[in-house]
Amino acid sequence: MKNSIPSRKDFDQYMIPVYSPAPFIPVKAHGSTLFDQSGKDYIDFVGGIAVNALGHANPELRKALIEQSDNLWHTGNGYTNEPVLTLAKHLVEATFADKAFFCNSGAEANEAALKLARRYARQNFSEDKNEIIAFNNAFHGRTLFTVSTGGQPNYSKDFAPLPGGISHLPFNDLEALKAASSDKTAAVIVEPIQGEGGVIPATPEFLQGVRELCDQHNAVLIFDEVQTGVGRTGHLYAYQGYGVTPDVLSTAKALGGGFPIGAILTTDKFATGLTVGSHGTTYGGNPLACAVANVSLNIIDSEAFLADVRAKEAHFVEVLKKINSELNMFSDIRSAGLLIGCQLTDEFAGQAKAISVLATEYGVMTLIAGANVVRFAPALNISESEMETGLSRFEQALKEYKTRK
Template sequence: MEQVTRAWFDEVVVPTYAPAQFIPVRGLGSRLWDQQDREYIDLAGGIAVNALGHCHPALVQTLIEQGQTLWHVSNWMTNEPVLRLARKMVDATFADRAFFCNSGAEANEAAFKLARRYAHEQHGAQKDQIIAFFQGFHGRTFFTVSVGGQASYSDGFGPKPGQIQHVAYNDLAALQAVISERTCAVVMEPLQGEGGVLPADLEFAKAVRELCDAHQALLIFDEVQTGMGRTGSLFAYMQLGVEPDILTTAKALGGGFPIGAMLTREAIAQVFKPGVHGTTFGGNPLACAVAETAFELINDPAQLAGVKEREGWFREALAVINAQYHCFSEVRGQGLLLGAVLAPEYQGKAKAFVDAGIEQGVLVLVAGANVVRFAPALNLSREEFDLGMQRFAAAVAAVVAG
């Protein structure tokens, strides 16, 4: 059989990404091995997806068992795994109803359509404005990338969906200046992930909820990245003391198997009558069975407490590294979604730290050009962590040395 090489990507794959030069071929826990059997400590977690590490035995077992019984049925039937997962998710959250799809972008697409439809039916066609935040990220469909607050992702595709307004994150006065009776929804991440690992201020989040209530607008929380234990609670909203009307999640929901979900309240859900919205693959038995197992493992008090414990490991280790190399101005974020913000002399060089990490055998992420992001497995072992941070310290040393 012909040897697969990285060069194939440049020949046969649409170049929407510029992947690393190595090709991972197997993983276990928070370790990955490439084609040359070189080991990497994974502190990136598939961008906050592999919340239980690689090839978690319980997820593997569920996948095998479900794969031997039922993979897919068309959407004019339901199935047991989707019903069990929906029941568990609504029982654990503010929500009454769940909609399942295949990705975070699809979950957000459904959420934005639902908000527009609800406003249209309850208040009339004039109530159509969606307010979102600069540096937000909500997916790559045309609607979601337009709601996302990064023009570089949405420009160049022709006319954008209308009535979308962006304001600065954590800037209450800016939001007050644009919200009105025309606003149907305010969309926010409780902690901006791609936009720099920037948490919402508690008072800001509460004020957003109050403004939405005052103007009869829905509050949508995008928890695609912050959900499923990432911040130390099942969902980040639980630490804000603010409940949304609609919540989206994906990434870690399937522990690596593609699945997304939108959660909402009963009265809002009812405007999505049969035929108004749908998905062929969403809620399929294979994805929902794996997600149900992941949900049970993550929504465990000991597991969630362990996230906060591991946050402490990272903050302590990064402080030690920074005391030696002085390359970070702060470490921000929550739980196991952390961002090391680069000091002024290293601004724009986040990718250099990622590349140096690969050379040393540790995987980290960027969150923009000025933040090095960590989003590891929630069950990262102390041994894996210690080895990973040793390698990251060596990577920092290499960048600092130029």
């Protein structure tokens, strides 16, 4: 049977409805410009949710993928391969880490980090040392373990009974953490900047305090850098801008520049928490993903590139503030590199999704972070012209939305 061209209605007919995608279907993209089935163009300020760090159809990433696909696709974890070893070496040499483990997504990376922490505590201390401390409004993934650790009950409440031994505290509240920490604490997991939670940065004092408490109680400090890692904040990893070093770091999203890959990085000391047969993944560290990630990392891990990200952040925020000075729709504009969140005023509370939907009608794609924050995570190499066009279109959409209001 000859296949017809799919339409948006096919999603409703054939797909399990865990998403509610836009009414248009993207079919082609270059850089930060995307085209739908009708040929309409959009400026992409979503970046695949901070994934397409080097834009769409990046020629260097395409070349790496094509060359690797001519050689070796997949072997399983009974064998190693050259691209994964090259990638591990680069990540170790560029960070605090001594060892890496590769998987396929941010959720898998956090799952591995949490399992490592519990096993390390069990092996080196006692079975009672198993408590995990996380924070309200955090997001760590959609597996049962990571969704339980994330601090957003709407994502976990319908899947009870949930894994136990997990507590949630207010973010940036060091006193609450002091009160909750004990020698039974196996790990503290924290995002240096809460992305899904509204682009909320941790304070330096808070992260330093977390580090000290973990040292005091022999707990593993896990930084979830799935969204903030690989150049997003203008540093290779956000911890480097804070001057606070974790014991384990999870990374994914931008690491593959659009090709699925995740990893955890850790030191020799904590790497002993996982041994042969204790954890694994069939696809993790496959040659295709690692070949692409090597090129992505080589491009981004450059002081000139990262400085350009910081310069783009300054300009992006400057334009947003100028727009807001006229429209007064945002009470706060927060940024960490090219991860930017616009907090809606009380007048527009709960309307981030509606604003984002209208923006697509004007040809610009944006994200939300909850009901009250419009979020941007564009490609780190977005061109000046694409940035200006997208911000202009966003301004037009806001003006119409305010008129409708």
